[in-house]
Amino acid sequence: MFEARFQQVDTLCQRLEALTNQLTDAIEKLPNKTAASPQDSVTTQLEQASQNIRSLVGPLDSESVMSRTEIATSALSDPGCAHSQDLQLYRPGANEQSSGEETDDELAEDTVQLNPKYDPTLGIFGSLVPDSYGRLRFIGGASNELLVQAIQSLTPASSTISESPSFCTPGQTGPTPMERRVSIEIPLFVHGLQWRELPHLPKPEELNLPPRYVADMLVGLYFNQFHYTFPVLYKPHFMEQYRQLYIVRKETEWDRNFLSVFFAVCACASSLVASDGNNSTFPGLEYYERALLVHYSTTGQATMERAQCLALISMCCSGWNTLSLSWHFAGQAVKAAQDLGMHLGRLAPVSGHSMNDTGVSPLEAEISRRIWWSIYGLDRVTSICLGRPMAINDCDCCCDLPMPVADEGLEAACNQATPFDDGLPATSPLSGFLAFAQLCQISGKVHSLQSPTRIASLNTPRGQKRMMALGKKLEKMLDMWLNGLPDEIRFSANNLDHSPDLTMCIILFVVHAGSLLDLYRTFTNRKHSFSQSQTLKNCLSAARSCINATELVRDFVPPSHYMAFSVHYLTISGLALVWMKDQSLGKRDPDVEKCVRFLKNLEGTCSGASRGRAIIEQTLDIFAGNRQGSFLETQLSGASHIHTPDLLNLDPSDADFNNFWGTF
Structure with missing residues (x-):
């Protein structure tokens, strides 16, 4: 095994050495010009690239190398990254730092651009390069940009992209010395070296499709x-492939990528079909398993369908209330999308050709944006529910929001010279999703407030001041987002027509209230410029808003990560009203009773609802018992103290408490 690894390293070094020699030869053959010309800039760039590559293989000059300490210091002080101020290393005694004035740079890191637009004039360290399968993948970073520029200089500008992943076009008449050289490949990928199929997996043709009438349903x-x-998904493309799936004979090899997406769609939709009374398995489990089997058969490839399949499987798991597994699949979907460069807008291929030259049409770019923002919201929702790290860092992303156009009119809109020449559509079934994508950006910032490094910063006066400023800023951003909601979303609850606007309206108000609850809960135990008593009132107000927003969840929100989020924050809101109010007054809160009733109504849809209801009811019983014994009267008399009930008295043997998250 070690010999094989050494051989691979040796091969890589030889390729880098050959690349250096070729670049040096190219520079030497370029004519020297005394007058300024467009080629002077090219020559200068090539000479600079040659010097940089020589530095990779030559000895390092100790005097020209910045020390690690200097690099770390400069990185931490750079305000260009959205999280640069959070990259502080832990040091003993760090809590003794002196307080200082808040700077604009420290607050700017949590600014959210609700309608991000890609600026083509800004440089981005990232390119799409062919992999060993001949498909484009993303590589980024300033150092890798040097490698990309070197390969660009060795590729004739007039060449066209061939089917092979090389960057030179062979077979042209009268080739130049550069064109006669061996094709240059990215050292990270070896053309033709592909993964073998995993053993013991069934062939896609061996997996039975559901009957056509079932599939149609x-x-x-x-x-x-x-x-x-x-x-x-993009419905026209999916439906076209779906029709072909049942036309092609079984002896013909099926498209594995689409087949995995198709089975994942069937798994998600099965949760909407009435149960046959068998509650021992999840609805659509057989389709979920087939989707995974086909997905694993494409190991090593980078395709749009892999990202779609993983996202759909994650949503399916959320609908089953297996949130931990859903979070894992959401993270994999993020990586699959980033592998294709979906997180960056309008990437140029390494060969220097335009997007259209590589087959990336405006329609495909728009579909990519829809996939990315769907996965973005999925990552945010599952991470916030579980209180786990998010897979997407906003600092790494530069992707426009999708067009507010229905699938049926998307291709025509993309083919326009200037989209929406006649103005934006008055209404769009995508309006609610776009508002949700904007809200997720703010909710992710609220979630980041609870990171260990930021909570630890509350031990210093400067950290306290900074955290309170960030909290107020996020509160203002949530208010601005709410005030900017389109009327068709804001008032869609007045017309119960099962439209996407109504569904997204419910989801948006639940997520908004949940974000406020998270924000205020972070500061309820802190006596800072955020008045503690006012923060407590705001927290209770957010909990009531969340409970009221979930009234229509059962009838209009399908089993998905949206349903899981709604049930989770409905439970949290009920507990907030129980724990954070003075229960010694002996009055039952009508909103708590409403919360219990809503959870009971959701028990047939989400398994977590029955467990959440049981927790609230047993907590109320414990408070009632403690109130009769006058045990908590003195402890709950002060509004500045928040205590939890005696959770040790909860009966863990109750069936309602088994497998609270449905995780395995």
Whole structure:
């Protein structure tokens, strides 16, 4: 094994050495010009690239190398990254830092651009390069940009992209010395070196498709209930491939990538079908398993369908209340999308050709944006529910929001010279999703406030001041987002027509109230410029808003990560009203009773609802018992103290408490 690794390293070194020699030869053959010309800048760039590559293989000059301490210091002080101020290393005694005035740079890190636009004039360290399968993948970083520029200089500007992953076009008449050289490849990928199929996996043709009438029902349910709340698919393309799937004979090899997406769609839609009374398995489990089997058969590849399949599987797991597994699949979907460069807008391929030259049409770019923002929201929701780290760092992303256009009119809109020449559409089934994507950006910032490093900063006066400023800023951003909601979303609850606007309206108000609850809960035990008593009142107000927003969840929100989030924060809101109010007054809160009733109504849809209801009811019983014994009267008399009930008295053997999150 070690010999094989050494051989790979040796091969890599030889390729880098050959690349250096070729670049040096190219520079030497370039004519020297005394007058300024466009080629002077090219020559200068090539000479600079040659010097940088020589520095990789030559000895390092100790006098020209910045020390690690200097690099770390400069990185921490750089305000260009959204989280640069959080990259502080832990040091003993760090809490003794002196307080200082708040700077604009420290607050700017949590600014959210609700409608991000890609600026093509800004340089981005990132390119799409062919992999060993001949498909484009993303590589980034300032150092890798040097490698990309070197390969660009060795590729004729007039060449066209061939089917092979090399960057030179062979076979042209009268080739130049540069064109006669061996094709240059990215050292990270070896053309033709592909993964073998995993043993013991069934062939896709061996997996039975559901009967056509069942498939039609499931596909119809999916696009009717899920699609515009989670536009990870482009319906016209999906339906065209779906029709071909049942036309092609079984002896013909099926498209594995689409097949994995199809089974994932069936798994999601199965949760909408009435149960046959068998509660021992999850609805659609057989389709979920087939989707995974086909997905694993494409190991090593980077395709749009892999990202779609993982996202759909994650949503399916959320609908089953297996949130931990859903979070894992959401993270994998993020990596699959980033592998294709979906997190960056309008990437140029390494060969220097335009997007259209590489087959990336405006329609495909728009579909990519829809996939990315669907996965973005999925990552945010699952991470916030579990209180776990998010897979997407906003500092790494530069992607426009999708167009507010329905699937049926998307291709025509993309083909316009200037989209929306006649103005934006008055209404769009995608409006709610776009508002949700904007809200997720703010909710992610609120979630980041609870990171260990930021909570630890509350031990210093400067950290306290900074955290309170960030909290107020996020509160203002949530208010601005709410005031900017389109009327068709804000008032859609007045018309119970099962439209995507109504579904997203419910989801948006639940997520907004949950974000406020998280924000205020972070500061309820802190006596700072955020008045502690006012923060407590705001926290209770947010909890009541969340409870009222969930009234229609059962009838209008499909089983998905949205349902899991709603049930989770409905439970949290009820507990907030129980724990954070003075229960010694002996009055039952009507909103708590409403919360228990809503959870009971949701028990047939989400398994977590029954467990959440049981926790609230047993907590109320404990408070009632403690109130009769006058045990908590003195402890709960002060509004500045928040105590929890005696959770040790909860009965863990109760069936309602088994497997609270449904995780395995």
